[in-house]
Amino acid sequence: MAEADGSSRAFLGLSDVSISADIPVEGDISMPPTSSSKDDGFSTLDEPVKDTVLRDLKAVGNKFVHVLYPKKSKALLRDWDLWGPLLLCVTLALLLQGGSVDSKDDGGPQFAEVFVIIWFGSLIITLNSKLLGGTISFFQSLCVLGYCIMPLTVAMVVCRIVLLGGSGTVSFVVRLVVVCASFGWSTFASTAFLADSQPQNRKALVVYPVFLFYFVIGWMILTFAPAQ
Amino acid sequence: MDNTDELKFQDFGTASNLLSFDQDAQTVAVSDSLASLSEEEDVKLDLNEDEEGLENSKLLGEAPTGGFWTFDYYQSFFNVETVQVMDRLKGSVMPIPGRNFVKHYLRNKPDLYGPFWICVTLVFSVAISGNLSTFLSQFGDQTYHYRPQFHRVTIAAIVIFMYASLVPLCAWGFLTWRGGAEGQMGCYTFLETVCVYGYSLFIFIPTSLLWIIPLEWLRWLLILVSTVVSGSVLVFTFLPVVRDHTRLTATTTLLTILVLHSLLAIGCKMYFFHTAVHMAAPATTPMPMMTTQVTQAH
Numbered sequence: 001m002a003e004a005d006g007s008s009r010a011f012l013g014l015s016d017v018s019i020s021a022d023i024p025v026e027g028d029i030s031m032p033p034t035s036s037s038k039d040d041g042f043s044t045l046d047e048p049v050k051d052t053v054l055r056d057l058k059a060v061g062n063k064f065v066h067v068l069y070p071k072k073s074k075a076l077l078r079d080w081d082l083w084g085p086l087l088l089c090v091t092l093a094l095l096l097q098g099g100s101v102d103s104k105d106d107g108g109p110q111f112a113e114v115f116v117i118i119w120f121g122s123l124i125i126t127l128n129s130k131l132l133g134g135t136i137s138f139f140q141s142l143c144v145l146g147y148c149i150m151p152l153t154v155a156m157v158v159c160r161i162v163l164l165g166g167s168g169t170v171s172f173v174v175r176l177v178v179v180c181a182s183f184g185w186s187t188f189a190s191t192a193f194l195a196d197s198q199p200q201n202r203k204a205l206v207v208y209p210v211f212l213f214y215f216v217i218g219w220m221i222l223t224f225a226p227a228q
Numbered sequence: 229m230d231n232t233d234e235l236k237f238q239d240f241g242t243a244s245n246l247l248s249f250d251q252d253a254q255t256v257a258v259s260d261s262l263a264s265l266s267e268e269e270d271v272k273l274d275l276n277e278d279e280e281g282l283e284n285s286k287l288l289g290e291a292p293t294g295g296f297w298t299f300d301y302y303q304s305f306f307n308v309e310t311v312q313v314m315d316r317l318k319g320s321v322m323p324i325p326g327r328n329f330v331k332h333y334l335r336n337k338p339d340l341y342g343p344f345w346i347c348v349t350l351v352f353s354v355a356i357s358g359n360l361s362t363f364l365s366q367f368g369d370q371t372y373h374y375r376p377q378f379h380r381v382t383i384a385a386i387v388i389f390m391y392a393s394l395v396p397l398c399a400w401g402f403l404t405w406r407g408g409a410e411g412q413m414g415c416y417t418f419l420e421t422v423c424v425y426g427y428s429l430f431i432f433i434p435t436s437l438l439w440i441i442p443l444e445w446l447r448w449l450l451i452l453v454s455t456v457v458s459g460s461v462l463v464f465t466f467l468p469v470v471r472d473h474t475r476l477t478a479t480t481t482l483l484t485i486l487v488l489h490s491l492l493a494i495g496c497k498m499y500f501f502h503t504a505v506h507m508a509a510p511a512t513t514p515m516p517m518m519t520t521q522v523t524q525a526h
Contacts, residue, residue, distance in 0.1 A: 108375075108376045108378055109376070109378045110378075113378065128306075128341070128345075130299075131302055131303050131305075131306040131341075132306050132341070133303070133306075201309040201310055201311065202308075202309055202310060203310070204310045205308070205309075205310050205313060205341060208345065209345060209348075212345075212348065212349060212352070215352075216352055219352075219356060220376070220378075223359070223374075223376040224376070225373070225374050225375065225376065
């Protein structure tokens, strides 16, 4: 009996409780409604498509604004996306079409050539920056380089409008000024994001390929010759 | 009785004789006996450095971390600073007869950044300058319709990248084979050879920009100057390596290097900067034929 008392002392509190069928058990086992909003990945399935598209468009638009007023901001780097670069690349490549009609060999860049230059160029610059020991991630760098093509795309639109009015010396000078300004803007905007990720003694090594990349794109825009 | 023969003093000759017999031998410098032989001290120093070069070439480079499939392997080739790259660029345009580009500037730290971006810049500068010079040469011509000629970029890229990768491969292979066959001091590593060739192409970038000026004598003068400068960088680099080969092999090797280099320069000039005369001629001849066909149709 002493051992039974010793063992039952451990379960002292429970000895009074008897679980029987006539004690009602009640409660609520449904999940509280507040926890579903913490987990966006699951709840975005139920939202209307319009919301999803608008959210992505807002993110893309936000980054365009960041390129227009380049100041050091972590937002563009943290939430990278490649929709903007794709849109800009396709727009630029389409606008560079419709050049000289008899362009068997001697014409401007083909659609695929523009695509290859932009994407392979961004890839090589990103690899270069990573190999030199940069702290920026691969896709963040692609994102920044792609978004900073925006001033050059705007310059292409302006150039085509100017060319509608004729292709004399005046239009050439106007186009030259516009392309130079947008090239400078693109380079400045992208180095504002990229150069910070490098140590001081290698900044120029990273900035030069970016300069070359936008220079080549600017050259393609400037030498666009419409069909006559 | 045989033991006394072995215990007799044996004359191995002086260290200099042994050194000339087998130049790869490790030597321990004893300062008082070798102080007078200053030339051979220099030879020994070169040997030590080249022995390191031999070991490095066996390890495919500068003992990089990891295999060639890891990212760190390639990161070791980009371990340069802005100041170093600027130094190497300066060294490639100012060749000094005593200075070996590899020993003086690279110092066992070759990089791939310089050669790669110099080649890319050269591709675009040659294509763009060629386009500009074609445009300028036909500026007054009313029938000329400007064309961007973008296919030239592709051709320039193929030519220049193949030159900058295949010719160093052949040079390195040949020199290593000769060096190995004759048991003498080895050649530079493959990466150092690629590096020298890449940096030696740097002078062609301002040359191609100056080629826009449409004066034929100026263009040929520029070709001469730039080929001499970059060729001499290559010659001064490879001279110590071929010095021990037979005279014929040495001169043939150096001449081949120079000839290939000047072929590249002349080829670029001829293809990308040909004057308007060639382009105008085929354009005018089809036109009379077309007009005669039109008149015959009526």
